[in-house]
Amino acid sequence: MQLNYNLDTSKNIITMARCIRTRNLEVYHKQRYGGNDLSNAKVLCETCRTVALTYGASGKAPPEFTKETKNAALKRARNQCECTWSGGCH
Numbered sequence: 334m335q336l337n338y339n340l341d342t343s344k345n346i347i348t349m350a351r352c353i354r355t356r357n358l359e360v361y362h363k364q365r366y367g368g369n370d371l372s373n374a375k376v377l378c379e380t381c382r383t384v385a386l387t388y389g390a391s392g393k394a395p396p397e398f399t400k401e402t403k404n405a406a407l408k409r410a411r412n413q414c415e416c417t418w419s420g421g422c423h
């Protein structure tokens with residue numbers, strides 16, 4: 334299952350689609366079997382991570398990202414949560 338985070342922000346002002354948290358960030362896989370490249374990395378804060386857990390509750394956990402990939406992902410995200418879901422985590 335792939336969550337849609339390409340939401341049209343102009344239609345989501347009220348729901349505050351973009352998470353702006355910058356603390357407790359972790360790098361997670363966009364897709365469980367999407368590989369270990371930066372393109373499959375997503376920076377999420379602890380709160381959004383808790384919500385996102387529902388998408389990967391079963392099965393084998395994907396391999397860890399390398400430190401380099403994690404650092405690159407955090408840099409790309411400018412050390413901010415990349416979550417844009419409007420599922421109640423913001």
Ligand SMILES: [Zn+2]
Pocket residue numbers: 352353354377378379380381382414415416
């Ligand atoms: Zn967040």
Ligand SMILES: [Zn+2]
Pocket residue numbers: 352380381384416417418422423
């Ligand atoms: Zn979120």
